[in-house]
Amino acid sequence: MRANHRKQEDQLFVVRQLRPSEKPLFRDHLLRLDRESRTDRFNGGTKDEFLISYADRSFSDGTSVIGVVEEGQVIGAAELHEKPDPDEPTAEIAFSVEREWQHRGLGGLLFKRLIQTAVGLGYRRLRVTTHANNAAMKALAKRFGAKLTFEFGETVGLIELDDPELFSLPVQQPESNLDYREAN
Numbered sequence: 001m002r003a004n005h006r007k008q009e010d011q012l013f014v015v016r017q018l019r020p021s022e023k024p025l026f027r028d029h030l031l032r033l034d035r036e037s038r039t040d041r042f043n044g045g046t047k048d049e050f051l052i053s054y055a056d057r058s059f060s061d062g063t064s065v066i067g068v069v070e071e072g073q074v075i076g077a078a079e080l081h082e083k084p085d086p087d088e089p090t091a092e093i094a095f096s097v098e099r100e101w102q103h104r105g106l107g108g109l110l111f112k113r114l115i116q117t118a119v120g121l122g123y124r125r126l127r128v129t130t131h132a133n134n135a136a137m138k139a140l141a142k143r144f145g146a147k148l149t150f151e152f153g154e155t156v157g158l159i160e161l162d163d164p165e166l167f168s169l170p171v172q173q174p175e176s177n178l179d180y181r182e183a184n
């Protein structure tokens with residue numbers, strides 16, 4: 001399913017699952033992440049070589065990758081990794097939005113789309129891990145009902161997918177990217 005989200009009267013953000021042939025778009029998105037975003041996303045391991053092999057792995061191990069596709073480039077991504085759990089089908093999720101696109105609502109769009117994908121795949125629970133100072137990720141996870149706990153120096157968010165309120169959450173409208181382009 002492809003989701004289009006209006007960003008201005010006549011323009012749309014495209015948020016959709018990436019096809020296997022689009023691995024290079026995901027890889028190039030990861031490589032465009034600035035140092036701080038790489039650290040926030042991966043808690044270390046931020047060299048280009050690591051990101052290239054991470055993209056390879058993600059497209060060969062069954063990970064679902066959802067992208068915000070803008071003019072042929074992926075500018076933000078959400079990943080859903082199967083995490084074997086004997087009791088509940090559980091997925092580990094992760095997000096990345098390129099610096100110049102952050103804080104415009106794209107994280108929220110990706111989260112909403114990722115929940116639809118997770119439900120479609122039969123997952124019952126999502127788990128997101130981030131470092132304790134990642135205010136944006138913690139705010140985002142909270143908005144989607146995550147119960148946050150602190151484990152081994154990291155913040156872990158758990159989302160139960162049987163909560164009907166999840167599907168009625170409003171998503172902040174992203175700002176226009178025309179403003180960004182004109183300003184730069």
Ligand SMILES: CC(C)(COP(=O)(O)OP(=O)(O)OC[C@H]1O[C@@H](n2cnc3c(N)ncnc32)[C@H](O)[C@@H]1OP(=O)(O)O)[C@@H](O)C(=O)NCCC(=O)NCCS
Nearest residue numbers: 040094095096097102103104105106107108135136139143
């Ligand atoms: C975390 C991340 C994905 C959020 O994406 P985004 O597009 O910037 O998110 P949004 O614009 O949808 O905002 C998400 C929430 O964070 C809040 N937020 C944004 N920046 C913030 C900041 N610097 N401090 C506190 N809160 C912040 C927003 O107000 C919003 O809160 P709300 O849901 O209560 O309204 C993005 O910042 C990112 O890629 N960071 C680097 C990688 C990373 O940290 N990944 C998470 C680990 S898996």
